[in-house]
Amino acid sequence: MAAPLIELRSVGKSFKSADGTARAVLESVDFTLREGEIVALLGQSGSGKSTLLRLMAGLIPADHGQVLYRGMPLYGPADGISMVFQSFALFPWLTVQKNVELGLEARGVPPKERAERAEAAIELIGLAGFEGALPRELSGGMRQRVGIARALVLEPEVLLMDEAFSALDVLTGERLREDILDLWESRQLSTKAILVVSHNIEEAVMMADRVLVFASDPGRVRDELPIPLPRPRDEESGGVRSLIDSVYGLMTVGSQRHGRVSTTEVKLQLGDRLPEADVARIEGFLEVLVDEPFAGRADLPKIAEETGLSDHELLNVSKALTLLEFAVLEGGDIQLTPLGEHFVRAEQSEQHALFAQRVLDNVPLVAYIRQALERDPSGDLHEDLFLRLLRFTLNEEDAKTALRVAIEWGRFGNLFEYDYTTGIIHLQKDDEATLD
CATH class of the missing domain: 1.10.3540 (fold of a uncharacterized protein from magnetospirillum magneticum)
Structure with a gap:
């Protein structure tokens, strides 16, 4: 079995409601992301998927349990973990080149090296020639490519993608997803594992080696489905359609409360x-x-x-x-x-x-x-x-x-x-x- 990169052990997280009471967002989450795999995480809005990614990125701490990276507790952002956001999160006054360089600059990489690495990442993601453009001059798909290049330029072992394709139109999202998979399959990425949070069941089946279904109130891993098909996958093939049906079945199984799984509605x-x-x-x-x-x-x-x-x-x-x-x-x-x-x-x-x-x-x-x-x-x-x-x-x-x-x-x-x-x-x- 491949080595674990990120491990979550009985992780819990709460936030204060408007009235000051604590509300559990995550509870008893156990999960391991291993080298060489793409994992998709599916769940309803508000189930805590984005909170889970922020814990794994070291952006927020867990209230209970442990988050480990390479076997060591994660207390803050790690050099080997990068995140791509749904909202692009670009600085509108900076060029493509400067947006991609930001993470390298924060790490103290010398100007010449960071410029070279940023140019290489921009070319890798298909934006060569747009280094001097501002975000407002780019389409939605191109802006998201900038966000991905900014994550990849740091040469992360783990890439976390939080609804990275959902703000794009269907064709643009599919094209970008296919480009990421091509880079992954051709070993052009230094990345050793990818975790994708998504609402799109077909996207999850087309990308992932396994799909996790998240339950809500509080969030926790409810089901796991391996995807044994080789990539690239034909979305019209019987195997893919059968797996999509299986995921729909897992997503629509009855309600859960306090960790209990039931086949009837609660x-x-x-x-x-x-x-x-x-x-x-x-x-x-x-x-x-x-x-x-x-x-x-x-x-x-x-x-x-x-x-x-x-x-x-x-x-x-x-x-x-x-x-x-x-x-x-x-x-x-x-x-x-x-x-x-x-x-x-x-x-x-x-x-x-x-x-x-x-x-x-x-x-x-x-x-x-x-x-x-x-x-x-x-x-x-x-x-x-x-x-x-x-x-x-x-x-x-x-x-x-x-x-x-x-x-x-x-x-x-x-x-x-x-x-x-x-x-x-x-x-x-x-x-x-x-x-x-």
């Missing part, structure tokens, strides 16, 4: 995240699923192609449908339940009523908002009241997302209304009249 709690799926997307997905060629059951990769949804969007819609009991997930397939089929074929008024009952039964946050409005004499409450509650268990962004989804779902079910100008959630007039 009921939501009041302070849990909600899937980022708007009603229009849910309805559109159901309409595609109910009709031919799917007729109520679909392979997730195939319906993703049909609907044009990204993996991130598809997984959120699928989670919403299972939460509302309109569909079930089995081994990478999604199937309408009788209730889901009834919903999609019902008249609009009946759809609203069905949806209302589903969210009241299965989404505690919506039920809590409705009950609070019914108990308040005015029937009007400000959204901040519910945000303060959610901040006990979620960070600010996730709290806002959960409330936004809850409000939209509740409005569709005619459970309450929302004033976007004032932030007031209130009962509908008919409801108010009933309370008088």
Whole structure:
């Protein structure tokens, strides 16, 4: 077995919520990155994947457990580890050449040597001739190449890529991914291991030697799938499609709590995240699923192609449908339940009523908002009241997302209304009249 480069042993990390309470982002994470491998890490937004990469890069410390590099504890940034960010993170006032030289300058490399090494990295990544350009003069793909060149110029043993292709259009991302793999396979990189965080299941299968699936709340490694196919891989081959199906199956297996893995859905709690799926997307997905060629059951990769949804969007819609009991997930397939089929074929008024009952039964946050409005004499409450509650268990962004989804779902079910100008959630007039 190849030598371990980075090891995580029972690593945990917490951050303070807005109200000052500690919120566990990572818990009991065990992972080893070895020489000669590319590993892909998949998980839902907010599962702690980016936090994990920052721990491995030495940018933040672990609260519990150990992070080891070459068998030694990692207490800060290491010379042998470089990171590529999703947002490019370039200095807009510096040329391509100067952006790539920055890390070398920070390490005290003499000007002549760092200029030569930067030029070589720029040429390696396919940007020769653009050394004097500013970031604003480059396309998104070219800017990301600068970010990759800036990481590679340090000649790292370990390259960490945090959603490095997700900000690019599909074709540009694929081309850049293929170029990185070509450099890896041709041994033109000094890099001995790559860890890729991604939302794209096909990208993970095309690149990696193994895929890790991360669970949420708190983040931890839930499943691992080896990818035994030689590179380069044909994305249309049976082997690749079968592995993509397998990863979809792992990504959509039931909910987990406190390290326990279950094949059945665990009921939501009041302070849990909600899937980022708007009603229009849910309805559109159901309409595609109910009709031919799917007729109520679909392979997730195939319906993703049909609907044009990204993996991130598809997984959120699928989670919403299972939460509302309109569909079930089995081994990478999604199937309408009788209730889901009834919903999609019902008249609009009946759809609203069905949806209302589903969210009241299965989404505690919506039920809590409705009950609070019914108990308040005015029937009007400000959204901040519910945000303060959610901040006990979620960070600010996730709290806002959960409330936004809850409000939209509740409005569709005619459970309450929302004033976007004032932030007031209130009962509908008919409801108010009933309370008088």
